[in-house]
Amino acid sequence: MKLCVGKDKGILTLSVVLGAVSAVAAAFVSIILQRIVDVAVKGDVDGFSKLIIGIAVYMVALCLIGFAEALCGKVLLRNVTRNLRDRIFQGVMGKTPEEYYRSNSADYLSMIVNDVKLIEENFLVPLLLSVQMVALFLATLAILCYLSPLITVILIFFLLLMFLVPALLGKALQKRQEAYSEKLAVFTAKAKDFLSGYEVIRGFSIGGHILKKFRRENRQTANGKFRADRLVAINESLADMLSTLSIVVVVFVAAYMVLKGRITAGTLLALIQLSGTFSTPVLVIMQNFPKMTGMKPILKKLEQLCAEEPKTGPDKEPENEEAISFDRGLELESVKYGYEEGNDVLRGVDLQIEPKKKYAFLGDSGCGKTTLTKLMTGYSNRYEGSIRYDGREVREMNGRQLSSLISVIHQNVYLFDTDIYQNICLDESFSEEELRRALDRSGVAGFLDQLDDGIHTRVGENGNRLSGGQRQRVAVARALIRRTPILILDEGTSAVDQKTACAIERQLLEEKDLTLITITHHMQEELRERYDRIVDFSA
Numbered sequence: 001m002k003l004c005v006g007k008d009k010g011i012l013t014l015s016v017v018l019g020a021v022s023a024v025a026a027a028f029v030s031i032i033l034q035r036i037v038d039v040a041v042k043g044d045v046d047g048f049s050k051l052i053i054g055i056a057v058y059m060v061a062l063c064l065i066g067f068a069e070a071l072c073g074k075v076l077l078r079n080v081t082r083n084l085r086d087r088i089f090q091g092v093m094g095k096t097p098e099e100y101y102r103s104n105s106a107d108y109l110s111m112i113v114n115d116v117k118l119i120e121e122n123f124l125v126p127l128l129l130s131v132q133m134v135a136l137f138l139a140t141l142a143i144l145c146y147l148s149p150l151i152t153v154i155l156i157f158f159l160l161l162m163f164l165v166p167a168l169l170g171k172a173l174q175k176r177q178e179a180y181s182e183k184l185a186v187f188t189a190k191a192k193d194f195l196s197g198y199e200v201i202r203g204f205s206i207g208g209h210i211l212k213k214f215r216r217e218n219r220q221t222a223n224g225k226f227r228a229d230r231l232v233a234i235n236e237s238l239a240d241m242l243s244t245l246s247i248v249v250v251v252f253v254a255a256y257m258v259l260k261g262r263i264t265a266g267t268l269l270a271l272i273q274l275s276g277t278f279s280t281p282v283l284v285i286m287q288n289f290p291k292m293t294g295m296k297p298i299l300k301k302l303e304q305l306c307a308e309e310p311k312t313g314p315d316k317e318p319e320n321e322e323a324i325s326f327d328r329g330l331e332l333e334s335v336k337y338g339y340e341e342g343n344d345v346l347r348g349v350d351l352q353i354e355p356k357k358k359y360a361f362l363g364d365s366g367c368g369k370t371t372l373t374k375l376m377t378g379y380s381n382r383y384e385g386s387i388r389y390d391g392r393e394v395r396e397m398n399g400r401q402l403s404s405l406i407s408v409i410h411q412n413v414y415l416f417d418t419d420i421y422q423n424i425c426l427d428e429s430f431s432e433e434e435l436r437r438a439l440d441r442s443g444v445a446g447f448l449d450q451l452d453d454g455i456h457t458r459v460g461e462n463g464n465r466l467s468g469g470q471r472q473r474v475a476v477a478r479a480l481i482r483r484t485p486i487l488i489l490d491e492g493t494s495a496v497d498q499k500t501a502c503a504i505e506r507q508l509l510e511e512k513d514l515t516l517i518t519i520t521h522h523m524q525e526e527l528r529e530r531y532d533r534i535v536d537f538s539a
Ligand SMILES: Nc1ncnc2c1ncn2[C@@H]1O[C@H](COP(=O)(O)OP(=O)(O)OP(=O)(O)O)[C@@H](O)[C@H]1O
Pocket: 101, 339, 340, 345, 363, 364, 365, 366, 367, 368, 369, 370, 371, 372
């Protein structure tokens, strides 16, 4: 609950109050019906015309309250879903890289899209409705007690029967809702995986095979929802049956009371109308209560994510904190690390990286070169040994401090679906000169003329409108413009032709003030001697 309406208590209170007022006003219609029939039976024409004016005023008031209540509810839903999505996104971005990569990105996507939608439909809307129904129920109960205590007792008896049903089904429904949410996350992950693998699917003509897999996942997900819906259907039909039965009994008893002259015809009509609105709120609460309790596991999961103290991100990292220097260098001492416990990828690495020198990391595939550079950039705090920049341990530094020291150009470049300029600057401001320098040195300047909109050309989803080499040059420009003292090139020119790769690498090696670490499988012979040190990790 706190997760949903933390900041919106005011609007929640207003929605609840307006909902209650509108429900009480709606219950009052039974008294109006009673008066109309009794005045008509008595043949009181004067009283009849007065009633018409009263009814007109009542209808206008009912309409205005109903509108205000509906509007408030919509504002509440907009605010809550918006804040919830913000908080989930912030929670995900606040994870350390190690934690972030433990889950599939589609799981996060599913939380932001599917779980928030489930919370809106199965928790917030039912919650508002239930509050309104409680008010309607209490108002109806009060009028019923006033008109006929006997009918009230009969209705309460049916009410207790109606409460038994959701109490019996609630736990089972909760389990099925949870299973459905998990299935939905898996389905989203699979669908994302298939769509991202479009090129592979097409290239290897495995469309039929993938379609089968998709259908299987889709069927299982739809069945998961159906299993939960089946219980909802049982719940709803039992409740409907009890509600109808209660009205039949009430009409029967009330008609008998009219026969005996204990109540008027107007009261009979009011009682029939009230017995409908007496069971309706209970019915609605019964249908919605299991939905709300079924959301508990999802709310708990999101609460945990949102409650976690962000470990990185803008809230954690003040803008004006002390910058970390890189004058003495980077020292790695007995660094040990494994992604899984008991399975070390790095087993005691000692290394000294001096400022402004150029290093090449070589070694067999899978020997841990990338893992070592990931630790240098704050991927995990679980490493043993020490990694120190000018004597300052990496695990004591935050993301902003680290990214002011070090940039990485990865083998798999990620470009946002915006233009080249924004992919290079990433919302930071740089001078014309800084931009020009980065464009020239990365080689981006060389292909901008071929594009219709130059630097403002949109790159498409993950840069698919650019060639692999162009994407990599944009990534090089993105790293160079920041002028961090250290640059890691992790197979960062593997998508460009040998001549261009060589040119980019040579350019970087010529940057006198730059400390360069290149991870490569194919050391260009002509560049080998330009490196100050070749570190071979296979040894
Ligand atoms: N996120 C991860 N979770 C679990 N294991 C991982 C993860 N990333 C890498 N590994 C494993 O760690 C080992 C070292 O991987 P790493 O990427 O550091 O090697 P590398 O030397 O850079 O290889 P390459 O030259 O092929 O890029 C590999 O066995 C790999 O399977």
